[in-house]
Amino acid sequence: MSLGTPLLSQNRQFQYFEKPTFLYPVVLGTAASMAKKVGHIVLWEDAIAQNMGWKEFDEMLVRENPDVFLFETKAPVVNKHWMAIKHIKQKFPRIKIVICGDHVSYLPGETLEQSSVDYVINGGYFDFAFMELVDWLDGDKKNPVPNGLWYRNKKGEIVPNGRYVLRKNLDDAPFPDRILTKYLNYQDEFNLKGRPQFYIMSARDCAWGKCTFCVWDHALYPKGSYKQRSPENTFAEVKNLVDTLGAREIFDDAGTVPPGAWLKKFCELMIESGYNKKVMYSCNMRFGWVDAAMYRLMKKAGFRLLKFGLESGCQKTIDKLDKGTNVKLVFQHCKDAKDAGLTVHITMMVGYPWETKRDAMQTFKLAKELMIKGLVDIHQSTVVMPYPGTPLYEEAAREGWLRFDKTDYEKLAMDQPAMKNIEMYPDEIQALCKMNYKIYLDPRYVWQHAKSRIKSWEDIVYTFEGVTSVIGHMRDFSRRPEMQQDKDELLTKEQIARMLANLHNPRQDLVAVKAGTDKPIPYIHVDEVVPQIAA
Secondary structure (H helix, E strand, O other): OOOOOOOOOOOOOOOOOOOOOOOOOOHHHHHHHHHHHHOOOOOOOOOOOOHHHHHHHHHHHHHOOOOOEEOOOOOHHHHHHHHHHHHHHHOOOOOOEEEHHHHHHHHHHHHHHHHOOOOOEEOOOOHHHHHHHHHHHOOOHHHHHHHOOOEOOOOOOEOOOOOOOOOHHHHOOOOOOOOOOOOHHHOOOOOOOOOEEEEOOEEEOOOOOOOOHHHHHHHHOOOOOEOOOOOOHHHHHHHHHHHHOOOOOOEEEOOOOOOOOHHHHHHHHHHOHHHHHHEEEEEEEEOOOHHHHHHHHHHHOOOEEEEEEEEEEOHHHHHHHHOOOOOHHHHHHHHHHHHHEEEEEEEEEEEEOOOOOHHHHHHHHHHHHHHOOOOEEEEEEEEEEOOOOOHHHHHHHHHEOOOOOOOOOHOOOOOOOOEEEEOOHHHHHHHHHHHHHHHHOOOHHHHHHHHOOOOHHHHHHHHHHHHHHHHHHHHOOOOOOOOOOOOOEEEOOHHHHHHHHHOOOOOOOOOOOOOOOOOOOOOOOOOOOOOOOOO
């Protein structure tokens, strides 16, 4: 049975959707534009967004006869992509196949072992890495294969070739060529009001970079590799999108928009140029990174929607995730943003192994209260996934929390929980996620939305799209999870004891706890290096 349309584009979490949404893959778009800029003939085909089957795909390859084929993968579909590589190589053996993404950055050798791929890019700056590979392929090959590109030598042996390190400035990259990359295929994003709308990235990925569940912050852009564009360069892309393609809304998909002096300068550029009146700007944001005065400046600069990662309303979970949020201050942060006239979107997750149903209900109650009081406009609920490459995955695999084998990557597709829980069965976790979406049906929320957010025909269309998306999400989490008949679906007493003893400090190494006890391990303080946010 089909699970729906896979979201494999500009995303940190993978999910199959009944109501598909196609997000523009910024880094791949930049790679294509880089290659075109230096004179290569570039073809852009998004098989998912273009609803392309194998027949159409093969016909395209016969017609275009490319020399090099680059594509991105992710854990839940990497097995399918290994089979796809086999298919392509059998029919088109001369094509050099290059693969990138967070999963292959964590395990670059695995894909070389399991498929006939030619090159694996290890790292998040795969647009720059791909261009170094293309230059090398075009050269006389006397120099070694560029660092960060894993491959096989003439003996067929896998050559570990490190992680790609970007030594250039992000401002050196061209703006993605939206015509080349078929921007009209990426207009189905219900969170954004303006059309045409565009995704950009002012930074890769997040200056916080600690959240234990975030695969981008650990596999693609681990600590020390975070980089941001200048506010002037980011504004230049905004101006270009408005002037050339009539952009009405832009979403900045950096993990968090750079705060501090960077954000102040960007806002000033938008205001002084008058582009704050020409385009709406939306972005990801962290609770507590800006104050009320900055929210007001952002609103004046044309910002519309801020997407906050709440993740949980339970402080012990926030601490375990190394999220750095104070749940008690979430109300005030949302109020400051709403008082400034901004739209507030929160994301949250269920299915943490250590959360009881009572803990999970804290998230539901917090989100519901925020929404019925008009402090949050939109929320998004998902099931937490332990992607390979994250500290969460390492701990889950080590401690036996996974419901499936640790290499059964297809089970990380969010169609069901991937981890056992302290007291909830998989179907109960699914039901909790679905219940979170029922907040939209609360008459108090409906009234808040109707009286304060529907002011034009565009708002009506936006609301209708939102309703259809909510219905789609509820159906997504109505799927019956696969139950494991040969094993217990709950954590054992010993697993629970070790888990509870280590909730207080996500950065310390786990140590043994005597089976059957819940005596806490003495707190061990671990100093963290505070990330320096460039001005």
